[in-house]
Amino acid sequence: MNRLSQQTSPYLLQHAHNPVDWYPWGEEALQKAKDENKPILVSIGYSACHWCHVMERECFEKEAIAEVMNAHFVCIKVDREERPDVDAVYMDAVQAMGVRGGWPLNVFLLPDSKPFYGVTYLPPQNWVQLLKSIRDAFANHYDELANSAEGFVQNMVTSDSEKYGLTENASSYPIEDLDVMLSSLQRNFDHFKGGMDRAPKFPMPSIYKFLLRYFDISQNPEALRHIELSLNRIALGGIYDHVGGGWARYSVDDEWFIPHFEKMLYDNAQLLSIYAEAYSITQNPLYADRIKKTINWLQTEMHNADGGFYSALDADSEGIEGKFYIWTEEELITILGDDFAWFSRLYNISKSGNWEHGYNHLHLTETAEQTAKSKGIFDESFSEKYEAALNKLAEKRAEKIRPGLDDKTLASWNGLLIRGLTDCYRALGDENVRDLAVATGQFLLSKMTLNNQLSHSYKNGSATITGFLEDYAAVIQGYLGLYQITFDENWIRHAEQLADYTVANFYDESEGFFHFTDASGETLIARKKEIFDNVIPASNSMMAENLYFLSLMLDREDFGEITDKMLSKITRLLTQDVQWVTNWAALYCLKAVPTVEIAIVGADAENIRKDFDRFFIPNKVVIGTKTFSTLPLLQNRTDIQGKTAIYVCYDKTCQLPVTEVAAALDQLSGL
Structure with a gap:
């Protein structure tokens, strides 16, 4: 067994019996490379990755190949889910080299950790040839490698604003630009099978999130048609587990037929949100069925004894994918x-x-x-x-x-799940779902939070690794969802405390975006920012939305100013090629039309909230209390002659309080 046997990451433990002398990422390995003047091989993957398993079987388990690796390289294994910061830095470098990114990701570094070459999967004969070529280049052409590495590092440290031409504009959000964004997206729609017109096909929750919000504003039937087409095919195709519930990561074909069989928590968490919102509009019983069965799968197969949820199920079992x-x-x-x-x-x-x-x-x-x-x-x-x-x-x-279970619990993915569960509760009204959401929030508070600081990973009773921006963004989002289904003010206060910590320790005021890593975290060769939305939205776009809602709910103008600065710098990308910034586009929808503030005060606040939740009103904040509250939107507001009152405010103008949900909805439709 090599050094990985002492790790907790399931992915690293999978490689603990390799003849390769693997090190985990850390000072011991980095210092060894300097002391022995050896190039570093950083091999990055994750436990549910099929091609990571294939390369392990073909290359890393072979004595002859391991002998070459051990003799000439310091070999480091990284779980990309456990160390997304390391993955982001070297993925960026490999893409700058012109290599299409993916996993397994194998990057060769100089002893000072600067990258000079990278590849993804290679079969054994190609891998051995590459190792020998890298060995010879390091021995005989070191200066050329050093010059190349310096260029990649300079690319990594160039600010995103400079790299992508992001400049701060006036904070205006013309509603007409939303039509431009839809037209841009439509060029890449698959109008017959749903999703985007490509293979493999990934569910893209932030695209559907934008379309749902665009439809709410425009009532454009084309937006709803594409949402329903996509969600129907994703719910019915082979990407959904008809027997056990839950979705696989993506379809390898363009028919949604054969999935890449791994099941990831983050996909299922986000799809719960999307199907819940779509159900609120359509009342399609298919969507409710998929929600219920997926939650049942999560509870049955992915729930840990402490109250959190595991990360993933492998694609393979018995050495065969699926x-x-x-x-x-x-x-x-x-x-x-x-x-x-x-x-x-x-x-x-x-x-x-x-x-x-x-x-x-x-x-x-x-x-x-x-x-x-x-x-x-x-x-x-x-x-x-x-x-x-x-x-x-x-x-x-x-x-x-x-299939193998990746039994680490990540704060970020559990935050996404809390939000998914709160959305499902609002759509279906199942109290068991609310209880599950609250219990997951309590797990994050008790097991993964200390002094308003999050840890990233939890396993075997211990929380490890300083939290990343994705953790804070997703957990804050989850807590805001919990407040709005419970009116328990502890959740919004916890969200505010985490937001304050994030601004203090992640925000780059000069550029207007958040770093991915905590100021107190490990220093890598570059401190990255995550700007572009992918299957999981960018942590910066999630954080911008969080700060927007907190600015309204807590009257925090400082949070609102940060949101405006961030979104204004993205507006050019929104109108040029929105498919890479669709979560930002969903936030733009919130800004293009003023957000409705619904305050509920009185003994029946809980039932009135439930009544409101049946309707799809994404551009709103809901706050409430049975008695009194110090929250700004509830101050000086009371019930009306013993009847629970509903206060509807919009664009800094409030309507007369009413006591019936129907009357409040009439006010909303009039606005």
Whole structure:
């Protein structure tokens, strides 16, 4: 066993038995490279990464290859989920080299940690040849490597504002620009299968979030059409686990048919939010079903004993990608018996397989009921038979060898899940979901917070690694959601304390954005900022939205000023190519039309809040109390002759208080 055996990261522990003399990222390895004047190999991946496993089997488990690596390099393994700061620095460098980023990410550094070359997956013969080439270049052409590395470092330390031409503009948000953003996005829509017009297909929650907010403002049916098309296909296709609930990370094809089978907490957390919001608009029972089954999967398979949620399930089991989720025809005949005939027609099951190597994967393009009707297999008992068949498969699947579990708990992804659960509670009104959201918040408070400072990772009873901006942004977002479903002011105060800490320790006032790392954290060769939205929104765009809502709810003008400065610097990108900044675009929607402030005061505040939550009103803040509160929007506000009062304010103008939700909604529609 190598040094990784002492680590807690499941990804690092996967490599603990490699003959490679792996080090974890840290001073010991970095100093060794300097002392011995050796190049450093930093190999970055994560536990659920299929191609990381393949490269380990083909390269890192081989004695002959390990011998070359150990002789000529200081080899460092990094879990990108545990150390996103290290990953961001060297991913940036590799992309500057013209290499398409991905994992496994293998970067070669000089002994001073400056990168000079990088690749992703390589088969063994290519990997060995590269190792020998790097060894020879380091010995014979060091000056050239040093010059190259210096150029990549200079690129990394160049400010994002300079690199992308981000200049501060007047803080105005013309509503017409939203149409420009939609038109830009539409050029890349897949108008037949949903999502974006490319393969592989990733669910992109921030795109759907923007479209939902754009639709709320414009009522443009094209926006809703694309949302429904995308969400329907994501809910019905093979990317969704029809047997157990939950979504895989992405589809390798453009049909949403065969997923890359790993299940990540962050995808499922965000998709819960999107499906909850879409359900509030459409009342589509498919969306409610997927929400309920995904929450059940999370509780059953991803919930730790302390109250947080694990990070991921692997794509592989028994050395085969997706084996846990796929079936042979023979297996299905044995499990389903008399039900196999109609079930096989429903899902196009065959002896040769609907996928590869004789395996079948469950996939639909219309609901099970619609598909059954079109294939002539529908009867009055179909829904009952269908659920019973899926339950039989679930029971049999439980006997299989399970995919590996990444059992570390990340503050950032749990923050995203809290927000997802609060959105689901608002849409469905299930008190168990609210309890789960609150319990997850309590876990973050008790296990991952000390003196208003977050830790990034938790495992085996210990919180480790100084929190990153993504942790603060996601947890604040979750706490704001918790306040608005409980009216427990502790949550908004905790959110404010974390926001104050973030501004003090992450904010770069000169550039107007937040660093990814805490000022008290480890110093790397570059201190990065995360600006562009991806599958997970940029931590800066999440933070800007948090500060906007806090500025309204707490009358914090300083927070609002930071939001305006950040968003104003992004406006050029929004109108040029919005697909990379769609969470910023969702924030723009909040600024283009003034946000509604709904204050509820009185003994029935909880029930009135629930009544409001049934409606999709994304551009609002909701605050409330049964008695009295010192929150600015609740000061000097009381019930009305013993009846709970609803105060609706918009653009610094308040309507007369009313006591019925219908009357408040009339005020909103009039505004």
